[in-house]
Structure formats: C-alpha cells, structure tokens
Amino acid sequence: xxxxxxxxxxxxxxxxxxxxxxxxxxxxxxxxxxxxxxxxxxxxxxxxxxxxxxxxxxxxxxxxxxxxxxxxxxxxxxxxxxxxxxxxxxxxxxxxxxxxxxxxxxxxxxxxxxxxxxxxxxxxxxxxxxxxxxxxxxxxxxxxxxxxxxxxxxxxxxxxxxxxxxxxxxxxxxxxxxxxxxxxxxxxxxxxxxxxxxxxxxxxxxxxxxxxxxxxxxxxxxxxxxxxxxxxxxxxxxxxxxxxxxxxxxxxxxxxxxxxxxxxxxxxxxxxxxxxxxxxxxxxxxxxxxxxxxxxxxxxxxxxxxxxxxxxxxxxxxxxxxxxxxxxx
Amino acid sequence: xxxxxxxxxxxxxxxxxxxxxxxxxxxxxxxxxxxxxxxxxxxxxxxxxxxxxxxxxxxxxxxxxxxxxxxxxxxxxxxxxxxxxxxxxxxxxxxxxxxxxxxxxxxxxxxxxxxxxxxxxxxxxxxxxxxxxxxxxxxxxxxxxxxxxxxxxxxxxxxxxxxxxxxxxxxxxxxxxxxxxxxxxxxxxxxxxxxxxxxxxxxxxxxxxxxxxxxxxxxxxxxxxxxxxxxxxxxxxxxxxxxxxxxxxxxxxxxxxxxxxxxxxxxxxxxxxxxxxxxxxxxxxxxxxxxxxxxxxxxxxxxxxxxxxxxxxxxxxxxxxxxx
Numbered sequence: 001x002x003x004x005x006x007x008x009x010x011x012x013x014x015x016x017x018x019x020x021x022x023x024x025x026x027x028x029x030x031x032x033x034x035x036x037x038x039x040x041x042x043x044x045x046x047x048x049x050x051x052x053x054x055x056x057x058x059x060x061x062x063x064x065x066x067x068x069x070x071x072x073x074x075x076x077x078x079x080x081x082x083x084x085x086x087x088x089x090x091x092x093x094x095x096x097x098x099x100x101x102x103x104x105x106x107x108x109x110x111x112x113x114x115x116x117x118x119x120x121x122x123x124x125x126x127x128x129x130x131x132x133x134x135x136x137x138x139x140x141x142x143x144x145x146x147x148x149x150x151x152x153x154x155x156x157x158x159x160x161x162x163x164x165x166x167x168x169x170x171x172x173x174x175x176x177x178x179x180x181x182x183x184x185x186x187x188x189x190x191x192x193x194x195x196x197x198x199x200x201x202x203x204x205x206x207x208x209x210x211x212x213x214x215x216x217x218x219x220x221x222x223x224x225x226x227x228x229x230x231x232x233x234x235x236x237x238x239x240x241x242x243x244x245x246x247x248x249x250x251x252x253x254x255x256x257x258x259x260x261x262x263x264x265x266x267x268x269x270x271x272x273x274x275x276x277x278x279x280x281x282x283x284x285x286x287x288x289x290x291x292x293x294x295x296x297x298x299x300x301x302x303x304x305x306x307x308x309x310x311x312x313x314x315x316x317x318x319x320x321x322x323x324x325x326x327x328x329x
Numbered sequence: 330x331x332x333x334x335x336x337x338x339x340x341x342x343x344x345x346x347x348x349x350x351x352x353x354x355x356x357x358x359x360x361x362x363x364x365x366x367x368x369x370x371x372x373x374x375x376x377x378x379x380x381x382x383x384x385x386x387x388x389x390x391x392x393x394x395x396x397x398x399x400x401x402x403x404x405x406x407x408x409x410x411x412x413x414x415x416x417x418x419x420x421x422x423x424x425x426x427x428x429x430x431x432x433x434x435x436x437x438x439x440x441x442x443x444x445x446x447x448x449x450x451x452x453x454x455x456x457x458x459x460x461x462x463x464x465x466x467x468x469x470x471x472x473x474x475x476x477x478x479x480x481x482x483x484x485x486x487x488x489x490x491x492x493x494x495x496x497x498x499x500x501x502x503x504x505x506x507x508x509x510x511x512x513x514x515x516x517x518x519x520x521x522x523x524x525x526x527x528x529x530x531x532x533x534x535x536x537x538x539x540x541x542x543x544x545x546x547x548x549x550x551x552x553x554x555x556x557x558x559x560x561x562x563x564x565x566x567x568x569x570x571x572x573x574x575x576x577x578x579x580x581x582x583x584x585x586x587x588x589x590x591x592x593x594x595x596x597x598x599x600x601x602x603x604x605x606x607x608x609x610x611x612x613x614x615x616x617x618x619x620x621x622x623x624x625x626x627x628x629x630x631x632x633x634x635x636x637x638x639x640x641x642x643x644x645x646x647x648x649x650x651x652x653x
Contacts, residue, residue, distance in 0.1 A: 048512045049483075155600050156369070185368040185539050190583035190594040197593065212513055219585040219594070238590075256514045258542035259586065 002038040004072075005206045006060070006093075006174055009034045011069030013055055013230075029055045031230040033069070037174065042200060042207045044221030044238060046214060046253065052230040053210045054098075057176040060208065061095045062086060073174070091121050091170030098179035100159035103166075104151040110162055111147030114169065121170045132169060139202070140165045140195060157188035161195065168199070178210045193220060214253050218242040223308070226250050229283050232302065236309035246311045248288045282314065290315055330533060331357040331380070331501060336393035336403070338372075338379055338557075340604065347604045349375050349388065353559050354631075354639070355552040357501065362527060362534040364544030364565065366580070367554035370601045373537045376554070377503045379403070380535075381420055382410040397501075415446050419499035423506040425486035429478040435489050436474030439496070446497030461492040466522060484515035488522065495526060501533045508543070520547050541580050545569045553577045556601055556613035563638030573640045575618050612642070620644060 014026040234247040338350040395402040462470035465488040508516035561574040572578040611626040
C-alpha cells in the first residue's frame with residue numbers, strides 16, 4: 001500500500017503587505033493546507049500565478065518558515081527542528097527552480113557549481129565528488145564536456161538538466177519541481193518531462209510537481225492538488241481532475257486549454273489585490289459563475305465527492321450527482 | 330496584403346556574415362490571422378522586426394521582398410517607416426512590463442499614442458482613451474487611467490499595450506509571444522480579446538508563438554519556421570490534422586495533450602543549431618530528422634500542393650518518397 005513520505009497538516013503562511021487604503025494588512029499566501037505525498041509518487045500542484053504554489057514548495061524545502069502547521073517527513077516533524085538538526089534532512093528534500101538561467105551562477109563553470117554544491121552538502125573528497133557527478137551526468141543525458149562550460153554557453157534545456165542534476169546530487173527522496181518546464185520550448189519541454197519521469201522511476205523519487213498547465217500536470221502526476229488563492233479547492237487522481245473536475249475553478253482551468261474550443265465566461269478582470277479575503281465565504285465566489293447566496297454565507301469545507309476525490313464547493317453538497325454529470329461548462 | 334517572398338536576412342558577427350533568415354515566405358490576407366510558429370532561435374522575432382524595420386544595426390535584409398500593399402518594405406528609407414509604424418503596422422511585444430514606462434501613469438502613455446498618430450486633443454482625446462480601455466475589457470477605465478504599470482497585473486498590462494497598439498487603427502498587428510508570460514486563463518482571454526478586436530476592425534493579425542497549440546486554436550493560417558526557414562505554410566486545419574514536414578509533425582506530437590501517461594512523450598532529438606552551427610548546404614532539419622535521406626543534403630525545393638499549401642521538404646518532391 002501507499003506509504004506516506006511527507007505529510008503536511010494545516011499549513012498557513014501570510015505575508016505582511018502595506019496598503020495605502022486599508023493600512024497594514026496580511027496577505028494570506030497559504031491557508032490551512034493539508035496533504036500527503038506517498039513514496040514514489042508524483043503529486044501535481046496546479047493553480048494560477050499568485051495562488052501560493054511556490055510559497056508551498058519553498059516552505060517544504062525550508063526556504064521559508066510557515067506561520068502555522070506541521071510537516072512530517074518520514075514520520076519526523078521537521079518544521080520545528082533546529083537548523084543544526086535539520087541539516088541531515090536538507091539533502092533529502094530538494095528543489096528545482098523555474099528559471100534555470102537564474103538558478104546557476106553565471107560566473108562559475110558548471111563543474112565548479114556542482115562541486116561547490118557537494119562541498120556544502122558535506123562531501124569533501126574530490127574523488128567521491130567526481131564519481132557522483134559523473135554518475136548523474138549520464139542519468140540526466142549530458143556529457144562531461146559540459147562541465148568546463150559556463151551557464152550562458154548552454155541551451156535552456158541543458159541548463160535545466162544541470163539544475164535537475166544539482167538537485168539530485170545529495171540523493172534526495174523528495175523533490176519539489178517548481179514550473180520546471182514553463183521557460184522551455186515545447187520540444188525541449190517534452191524531453192525534460194520524459195527525463196523527470198524516468199528519473200522518478202529509476203530512483204524511486206517522490207515529487208511535488210508544480211505547474212500551471214493542466215495538460216502537463218495530467219501527463220506527469222499520479223494525484224493532483226488544485227490550489228486557488230492559498231487554499232486547496234480540489235484534490236484527486238490526475239484523471240479525476242482532468243476529466244471530471246468538479247470545482248468550478250478546476251473546470252475553468254480545463255476550459256482554458258488550447259484544444260478546448262469554448263470561450264471563457266468573462267467575469268471581468270480579476271485583480272488579486274482588490275479581492276478582500278473574507279473568512280466567511282467561498283474564496284472563489286467573486287469569480288464563480290454558479291455563485292449563490294450560500295456561497296457568501298460560510299466557507300465550504302473540503303468534502304469527499306468520491307473516494308480520494310475531495311472538493312471544496314457547496315454545490316456538491318446540495319446535489320452531488322447533478323454536479324458530476326454536468327459537463328464542464 | 331502582406332506578401333513576404335524569399336526574405337533573406339544576414340547578421341554580422343565577429344566580422345563575418347551569417348544568414349539568419351533564408352528564403353522566408355508567407356502571405357497575410359486582409360482581415361486574416363497568421364500564426365508564425367517555431368522553437369526559440371528559429372527567426373520568428375527577426376521576421377517581425379524586418380517587417381517593421383526594427384532590425385539592429387548589425388542585421389540587414391540581403392535579399393527578398395516584403396510587399397505591403399504594393400510597397401516593398403525591405404527597400405524604403407527609415408524615415409518613410411515613421412508614417413507606417415503605428416498607423417498601418419503595429420506590434421505587441423512579449424513582456425508587457427518592459428513595453429510600458431514605469432514612471433508614467435497608464436492614461437498618459439495611452440494618450441501619447443493617440444497624440445502621435447491622431448489629431449485628437451483635449452476632451453476628445455480623453456474620451457478616446459476611456460473608450461479604448463473599455464474596449465480592451467476594463468470595467469472602470471477612469472480609475473485605470475490613473476494607475477501606474479506596476480499596479481496592474483500582467484494580463485491588465487498586456488491589455489493596455491493592446492489598446493496602445495491599436496490606437497491609430499493599424500491594418501496589420503504583429504503580436505510577438507503576447508501571452509507567454511501570462512497564466513493559462515489570462516492567456517486565453519487575451520487571445521480571445523485580440524481575435525475579437527481583429528474581427529471588429531477587420532485587421533490582419535500575425536501571431537508569433539512557440540506553442541503550436543495556441544496557433545492551432547487562434548489562427549486561420551500558419552507558417553512553421555525552423556532555423557531561419559519557412560518549412561511549411563498553409564491553413565491551420567490542414568496542418569494540424571495532417572502535418573507534412575517532419576518538423577511540424579514532431580512539434581505537434583510533443584504536446585502532452587491527452588498523450589498516454591504510460592509512454593514517454595515523443596521528442597525531437599538534439600537541438601536547434603546555433604547560427605554558427607547551421608549546415609552550409611542541404612536541409613536545416615537534417616541532423617534531427619527521423620526521415621532524413623541522401624537527397625536531404627542537396628537543394629531543398631519548396632513544394633506547392635493543390636490547396637495552396639507549401640512545404641519545404643524533399644519527401645514531397647516528384648519522384649520522391651511517398652508519405653507515411
């Protein structure tokens with residue numbers, strides 16, 4: 001059976017923002033997020049920019065601290081560990097960033113970047129470093145000749161391969177892949193997606209795969225979380241989310257795919273900064289085509305539509321069957 | 330209306346001339362939308378820059394014709410371009426943030442576009458700006474006029490840029506990756522907006538993108554570019570349904586779409602050759618082509634098919650190998 005590797009409970013994070021009109025306020029980047037990543041699983045995370053995807057990834061890698069919540073990694077609560085005690089987990093949880101160009105120091109040769117990463121991870125013997133790098137170079141489909149080049153001499157795809165290699169150096173069991181293909185051409189995107197899937201199988205990695213592209217998410221993930229303004233609005237298997245998305249937001253994402261020849265209802269122009277968060281209503285209500293009185297009076301809970309398919313929408317409590325059989329807009 | 334024929338563009342690097350574009354061809358009819366698609370480095374943006382006369386000093390048109398309503402744009406003086414740019418030809422760039430002046434309110438920038446190209450002044454100018462903002466989808470144009478670019482979202486900024494680009498009612502709008510930096514939902518809305526404006530004003534649109542899925546949905550005709558060549562050109566329906574050139578086919582197949590999860594995505598091996606690595610003779614796609622043969626090392630003809638479709642590949646030459 002599926003064995004949990006990473007468990008997240010009630011994670012919240014807010015950033016202070018100063019607003020001239022309203023005085024000092026907080027922007028709730030993550031609100032009460034709970035989920036589990038199983039061993040050897042790719043969990044997809046989809047949502048628009050600004051919804052908190054990257055914040056979540058950063059917190060999991062301890063690049064940011066949560067306000068509230070618990071993170072268990074292999075059963076150990078890692079969010080409360082001291083820096084010294086966390087050290088042995090740092091290498092186990094790694095992140096690949098969106099923009100490979102800015103993730104690599106332009107003044108260092110690729111080889112120097114890799115050796116430095118290993119040094120800081122505590123592997124100091126030059127021979128051991130070399131072995132590890134050479135082993136992984138083949139796995140990510142690169143030749144040793146690249147080690148003496150500077151990042152700007154590499155193509156976008158090669159740079160992203162180096163970034164993946166960099167993340168794998170410390171032999172992690174959990175990888176956060178944050179929009180790793182959004183800066184790449186379609187044909188290169190396919191190569192990198194294949195590479196990540198291959199590595200995941202070969203090394204038994206668990207991956208949180210973050211993307212805004214539902215097609216990519218469906219192809220890559222086993223299960224998917226749909227996030228909207230810091231909340232999980234739907235979660236389920238990749239097929240459930242892609243073909244039977246039940247939350248109006250998931251349906252909106254689906255209808256935005258290029259091959260869906262339908263026009264989007266124009267709900268006006270959304271400006272995230274103008275949407276004042278209210279505790280007691282559905283977070284999607286201002287954009288929702290089905291918004292009703294109930295949605296404005298009380299926040300819907302994440303409830304089970306079918307096995308492992310959770311949705312945060314009142315319409316589904318009211319008439320489960322109708323909502324599911326209805327085609328996506 | 331716009332007819333680009335055998336356009337060749339050279340770039341001078343380290344004292345040597347390298348061809349960037351070789352015999353690029355496509356046509357755009359009145360009120361039609363054409364998609365220019367290809368990987369980065371294939372010459373899409375250079376093509377757009379050549380049409381608008383915005384080439385850098387070390388880049389120049391060496392051969393070919395850019396026929397715009399009977400005038401050859403490759404030969405006119407820079408000064409003559411001023412009456413064309415904005416009024417007849419207009420362009421939208423990828424990054425909306427760097428297209429707008431961060432120190433100027435949106436309203437002022439938009440009215441500047443009108444002041445340069447139209448006789449509107451004073452109250453009439455203001456009204457025109459408000460109408461333009463409303464047309465591109467702003468609910469509260471008055472308030473938007475007072476905003477600075479950084480106070481708007483990426484999608485909103487791109488809408489402002491569109492409003493500025495169409496201020497003088499151009500006949501042709503070139504949009505260079507207008508939605509690449511945007512979210513998928515915003516992307517669809519911006520493209521829908523461009524299409525509706527295009528229909529309404531009977532304007533022609535050249536949409537440049539690396540995503541053939543987007544082109545497939547929003548354009549009527551498409552020109553596929555690879556390494557400075559137009560490899561295939563024709564109606565979107567035909568090309569999406571039955572791509573002829575091996576590159577077009579590979580490009581379409583590499584979209585994850587509804588591809589079976591249990592098999593790897595088809596990819597194109599290797600990468601686009603850089604300017605200095607391009608083959609001196611024969612097909613540009615040779616190194617990466619799954620169907621390459623001896624004939625690919627020679628002259629590659631442009632084959633015209635009955636439907637007006639053109640493909641640059643020896644596979645379809647007479648006496649060549651049949652399709653499969």
